[in-house]
Structure formats: structure tokens, C-alpha cells
Amino acid sequence: MSLFQYDFMLRALAGALIIGLAAPALGIYLVQRRLSLIGDGIGHVALTGVGVGLLVQQSPVLTAVIVSVVGAIGVELVRERGRTSGDLALALLFYGGIAGGVVLVGLSDSTSGNLVQYLFGSLITTTRGDLIVILVLGVAVLVAMLALRPALFAVCNDEEYAKVSGLPVRTLNLLLAVMTAVTVTIAMRTVGLLLVSALMVVPVAAAQQVTRGFRTTMAAAMLIGVVAAAAGVTVSGEVDTPPGATIVILAIAAFLAISVGSALWRTLRRHIPAAQHAEPPDVVIEAGAR
Amino acid sequence: MTAVSVRHGVVAYGGRSVLRDVSMQVESGQVVAILGANGSGKSTLVRTILGLVPLAGGEIDLFGTPQRRFRHWARIGYVPQRLGAGSGVPATVGEVVASGRLARRGIFRFPGAEDRAAVRAALEDVGLLDRVNDPVTTLSGGQQQRTLIARALAGRPDLLVLDEPTAGVDAASQEAFAGVLTRFAQRGGTILLVAHELGPLEPLIGKAVVVHDGRIAYEGKVPEPAGHHAGPGHDHLHPHAEPERPVICVAPTDRMPASQQ
Known part of the structure; x- marks a missing residue:
């Protein structure tokens, strides 16, 4: 693997691997809540943060983290209030975010090439400093998502039940929102703001084609995410394609392969004589029951 | 001791x-049992007791503590009407029931042997231990309801609060419910349930509270079923010639004015 003789390729790989693990570990809760596109929306908001950073000549990653965390908390508060007006409020926030970003980047001295870097990712230009930020924040997201799995599962599965259990539902929801914003911003360098949501959602969608439980879905999604990230960086280095898009295409390929494979498997099983596969009956009528 | 006290709510x-x-x-x-027509406010009453709906006036005490300051939520096991719709990701029966342990364990500790034992015992009680590794979505409606009861029981609560547990549930599951609740009551447990019709649960009920139009219309022994709602297999022969007496309509109570619909 001569490619990985280069430092920048190693940094690219390390950044991609951590995102490949962290994004699906967080995304599974968003999918469970049917908020699959929220990452995309926060990505739009993060662009305003990038614009602020470029304008005031601070680290765009840092300002993007701050602005998208504020945006994510805003989205969560809107979601908590109710749904009807929430839909419109979210739309305003998202489009305001992307328009604000484009205007601010335009006002700054940077070229438009810079904007594309954030929209579609640019792993190869990841600096050592960027990598440290990605590693620290990525590990923080991973640890929070894994350590709080039972509580986050309970909140996303049945929020009212979680409330009656005395869980700090609001705190957990805000934590999830903040972690989503953090993941979006650190993944911005890898896959870009417009593709960030894909790494949160696609591995989960692929995994749940064949899994039966939440824990196995989470493990499988993280595996698919990390493999797609590693393969994506390698392929993009070999054939010179943009790494972010390559990673996402590989993840979608995994989704398609698993979907088709599991459908074929089910069809095959149906055609095998069913005797040994006889499923237990749904309801066992016991003596005495009417 | 008083488990739940609502005053001028x-x-x-x-x-x-x-x-x-x-x-x-x-x-x-x-x-x-809290009885009443659809829209009478009976579900709102239990949801208010649980703190899911804010109180605009009056007071609620849970186990002698004002609801606002109540922290021992592990003492209460809540069984909602149905499995939350917000599940895009598969979850096994065991995983859903395991969330019932969180109130006792807290969110920062990992499940231990005691948690696993409680989950198994609860699933055994509702007769679903053999389905522990199956996705909940593959279960029938009645089995999903039993999963929710198991989730509440896994926390070893003192008070079970059930919101229409038997609505739209097959007869076999209704019998299973009655068995589970009877055993819970025999262990000294307290039960507060909202029902549209009592069915096989009726012998268990010590007190009925009938909610009508946002007020308590009746409180006492389970009222005799009125009109053509008497138990299963009754003969409805009389043509309602006698003058209407103010009887309490238990099941189904749809004939009450559904002004709150």
C-alpha cells in the first residue's frame, strides 16, 4: 500500500475511520426517531459557521461547531414544542443557514474553491490540528452514544415512557442535538456538509435490512460505516476521486448489496421445503382459554 | 398509605x-379502574397523574409526595396504550423490556445480573419469554401490549398505571392480562387502569371511578353494566319500555355525549 506512505493519506484515513464509526453510532438514534434528515439540516446551518470563521479569519471548524450547536439546540427546542409550525421553522433555519453561509463566504477574502471544500469534503487537506480536533470530538461522540445507549434507546423509542421513568429526557434530547452538531462539523472535512447525513443514515439503513435488534443494528451499522470509510479513502487515493462522495457511494452500494442479498436469501428459504423452518405459532391456545 | 391523591385537579x-x-x-x-366514554377525560386524568400533562390547578400527590418533587419514579410502572410509533430501527422484545429497568438502575450504569433476571421474570410472567430475541414488530397487537406490561413489571414497581391495556386486544391476550394483573395485585401491588370495557379484568377491580365530561360522575363499586352492555352472552329482550333510571353506563360507553371528542 504505497499510498499510505504519505502522511496526508494516513491523516485522511484516520479522520475517515473515526467518522465512519461515530456517524452511524449517532445516526441510529436519529433514524429511530424518524429524524433521518436532521443531520442534513444542521449541515446547512454549519455552513453559516464556516462563513463566520472565514470572515473573521478564525478556524472555520471551531466557528462551525459553535454555530451548528446553537442551531441544533434551536431545532430541538422547536421539535419539543410541537410539530405543525416546527416544520416551517426548520425550513427557515436550514435555508437561512445555507444562504447565510454563502453570503458570509462571499464577503470574506477566500475563493469559491474554499466553499466547495466544506460542502463536499476535502480529506486530503486535513491538517494535524484538524485531525486532533476530529479525534477528540469523534471519540467523545462515540463514548457518549455507546455509554448512554440504554437511556438514549428508551428516549428515542418511547419518549413518554422515558419521562415517566424519571429519565432526564430533555437533557438527553439536547445532548443528542449537540452531538449531532458536533458530528456534522467534524465530518464536514471528510464527506462535506452536503453528504454528512448520508454517513449517519445509510449504514443504519443497510444494517437494519438483516438485523433483528437495536444493539446488533448499531454494531453492524458501525462496521459498515468504518469499512465504507476505509475503502472510500483507499479507492479515492487509487483512482483520484473525491473521498467524501466515494465513501458515500460505497455505503449506498453496501445498502443495495445487503438489500438484494437478504431478499434473495428470503426467497431461497421460501422455496426450500418448509418443514424444518416451521415457525412457532403466534398465539398458543391453551386448554381452558376461550 | 395513599399511592395517588388528586385534589381539585x-x-x-x-x-x-x-x-x-x-x-x-x-x-x-x-x-x-377509571371508566368513561371516549373523550370523557379519563386518559387525560392518568396522563396528568403521571406528569405527562401539566396541571392547571389543584394538587397531585404520589406516595405522599407532591408530584412536582416526586423522584421515586421506579415505584411507578406505566403501560401506554400502544407501542410508540417512533421506531424506525428494529428492537427485540428483550431490549424493549430492558428499558423498564432504567428507572431503577439510573442511566449511567450498565445492566447487571439483577437487571437481566428481572427482565426474564417479567417476560415469563406475561408468557413471552420464548419471544425475547424476536423483533417487537413481528408480534401481534396483544403480544405487543404484553411486552409493554413486561417492560413496566421489569422495574418492580409498587403501582402499575395502565392506559386502556385491553383496547383492541384478542381474547387470549386479555386472559393473559387478567392473570398478570391478578398476580401483581396478590403480591400487594397497586393498580390504576383506564378502561373502555373491563372484560375479564372485572373481578379484579376494587373501585371504579367514572369520568364524564371532565368530572368524576361516580366513585365506588364497579357499577352494574347498564342497557345492552351486560356481560357476554346476555339476552337482550326487554324493549327499554321502563323509564330511564340514572344508571352508570360501563361498556361500551359510546352512548354518552361525546362532547369532548
């Missing part, structure tokens, strides 16, 4: 009052 949604001056009590060890 008032609840309003957007200026429209749903409960007006409601007072009721559930003593420890009692089995209380």
Missing part, C-alpha cells in the same frame, strides 16, 4: 378545560 388544553375539579384517591394495594 384542573386540566386545560389551549383554554378548553378537559378536567374540572377532579378529586380521587388510590390507596396502596387497591385496584382502581
Whole structure:
């Protein structure tokens, strides 16, 4: 693997691997809540943060983290209030975010090439400093998502039940929102703001084609995410394609392969004589029951 | 000891009052059924007791502590009407039931042997231990309801609060419910349940509270079924010639004015 003789390729790989693990570990809760596109929306908001950073000549990653965390908390508060007006409020926030970003980047001295870097990712230009930020924040997201799995599962599965259990539902929801914003911003360098949501959602969608439980879905999604990230960086280095898009295409390929494979498997099983596969009956009528 | 005490409770949604001056009590060890028509406010009453709906006036005590300051939520096991719709990701029966342990364990500790034992015991109680590794979505409606009861039981609560547990559930599951609740009550547990019709649960009920139009219309022994709602297999022969007496309509109560619909 001569490619990985280069430092920048190693940094690219390390950044991609951590995102490949962290994004699906967080995304599974968003999918469970049917908020699959929220990452995309926060990505739009993060662009305003990038614009602020470029304008005031601070680290765009840092300002993007701050602005998208504020945006994510805003989205969560809107979601908590109710749904009807929430839909419109979210739309305003998202489009305001992307328009604000484009205007601010335009006002700054940077070229438009810079904007594309954030929209579609640019792993190869990841600096050592960027990598440290990605590693620290990525590990923080991973640890929070894994350590709080039972509580986050309970909140996303049945929020009212979680409330009656005395869980700090609001705190957990805000934590999830903040972690989503953090993941979006650190993944911005890898896959870009417009593709960030894909790494949160696609591995989960692929995994749940064949899994039966939440824990196995989470493990499988993280595996698919990390493999797609590693393969994506390698392929993009070999054939010179943009790494972010390559990673996402590989993840979608995994989704398609698993979907088709599991459908074929089910069809095959149906055609095998069913005797040994006889499923237990749904309801066992016991003596005495009417 | 009093498990639940509501005094002059008032609840309003957007200026429209749903409960007006409601007072009721559930003593420890009692089995209380809240009955009423759709839209009478009976579900709102239990949801208010659980803190899911804010109180606009009056007071609620849980185990002698004002609800606002109540922290021992592990003592209460809540069984909602149905499995939350918000599940895009598969979850096994065991995983859903395991969330019932969180109130006791807290969110920072990992499940231990005691948690696993409680989950197994709860699943055994509702007769679903063999389905522990199956996705909940593959279960029938009645089995999903039993999963939710198991989730509440796994926390080893003192008070079970059930919101229409038998609505739209097959007969076999209704019998299973009655068995589970009877055993829970025999262990000294307190039960507060909302019901549209009692069915096989009826012998268990110690006190009935009938909610009508946001007020308590009746409190006492389970009222005799009125009109053509008497038990299963009854003969409905008389043509309602006699003058209407003020009887309490238990099941189904749809004939009550559904003004709160």
C-alpha cells in the first residue's frame, strides 16, 4: 500500500475511520426517531459557521461547531414544542443557514474553491490540528452514544415512557442535538456538509435490512460505516476521486448489496421445503382459554 | 398509605378545560379502574397523574409526595396504550423490556445480573419469554401490549398505571392480562387502569371511578353494566319500555355525549 506512505493519506484515513464509526453510532438514534434528515439540516446551518470563521479569519471548524450547536439546540427546542409550525421553522433555519453561509463566504477574502471544500469534503487537506480536533470530538461522540445507549434507546423509542421513568429526557434530547452538531462539523472535512447525513443514515439503513435488534443494528451499522470509510479513502487515493462522495457511494452500494442479498436469501428459504423452518405459532391456545 | 391523591385537579388544553375539579384517591394495594366514554377525560386524568400533562390547578400527590418533587419514579410502572410509533430501527422484545429497568438502575450504569433476571421474570410472567430475541414488530397487537406490561413489571414497581391495556386486544391476550394483573395485585401491588370495557379484568377491580365530561360522575363499586352492555352472552329482550333510571353506563360507553371528542 504505497499510498499510505504519505502522511496526508494516513491523516485522511484516520479522520475517515473515526467518522465512519461515530456517524452511524449517532445516526441510529436519529433514524429511530424518524429524524433521518436532521443531520442534513444542521449541515446547512454549519455552513453559516464556516462563513463566520472565514470572515473573521478564525478556524472555520471551531466557528462551525459553535454555530451548528446553537442551531441544533434551536431545532430541538422547536421539535419539543410541537410539530405543525416546527416544520416551517426548520425550513427557515436550514435555508437561512445555507444562504447565510454563502453570503458570509462571499464577503470574506477566500475563493469559491474554499466553499466547495466544506460542502463536499476535502480529506486530503486535513491538517494535524484538524485531525486532533476530529479525534477528540469523534471519540467523545462515540463514548457518549455507546455509554448512554440504554437511556438514549428508551428516549428515542418511547419518549413518554422515558419521562415517566424519571429519565432526564430533555437533557438527553439536547445532548443528542449537540452531538449531532458536533458530528456534522467534524465530518464536514471528510464527506462535506452536503453528504454528512448520508454517513449517519445509510449504514443504519443497510444494517437494519438483516438485523433483528437495536444493539446488533448499531454494531453492524458501525462496521459498515468504518469499512465504507476505509475503502472510500483507499479507492479515492487509487483512482483520484473525491473521498467524501466515494465513501458515500460505497455505503449506498453496501445498502443495495445487503438489500438484494437478504431478499434473495428470503426467497431461497421460501422455496426450500418448509418443514424444518416451521415457525412457532403466534398465539398458543391453551386448554381452558376461550 | 395513599399511592395517588388528586385534589381539585384542573386540566386545560389551549383554554378548553378537559378536567374540572377532579378529586380521587388510590390507596396502596387497591385496584382502581377509571371508566368513561371516549373523550370523557379519563386518559387525560392518568396522563396528568403521571406528569405527562401539566396541571392547571389543584394538587397531585404520589406516595405522599407532591408530584412536582416526586423522584421515586421506579415505584411507578406505566403501560401506554400502544407501542410508540417512533421506531424506525428494529428492537427485540428483550431490549424493549430492558428499558423498564432504567428507572431503577439510573442511566449511567450498565445492566447487571439483577437487571437481566428481572427482565426474564417479567417476560415469563406475561408468557413471552420464548419471544425475547424476536423483533417487537413481528408480534401481534396483544403480544405487543404484553411486552409493554413486561417492560413496566421489569422495574418492580409498587403501582402499575395502565392506559386502556385491553383496547383492541384478542381474547387470549386479555386472559393473559387478567392473570398478570391478578398476580401483581396478590403480591400487594397497586393498580390504576383506564378502561373502555373491563372484560375479564372485572373481578379484579376494587373501585371504579367514572369520568364524564371532565368530572368524576361516580366513585365506588364497579357499577352494574347498564342497557345492552351486560356481560357476554346476555339476552337482550326487554324493549327499554321502563323509564330511564340514572344508571352508570360501563361498556361500551359510546352512548354518552361525546362532547369532548
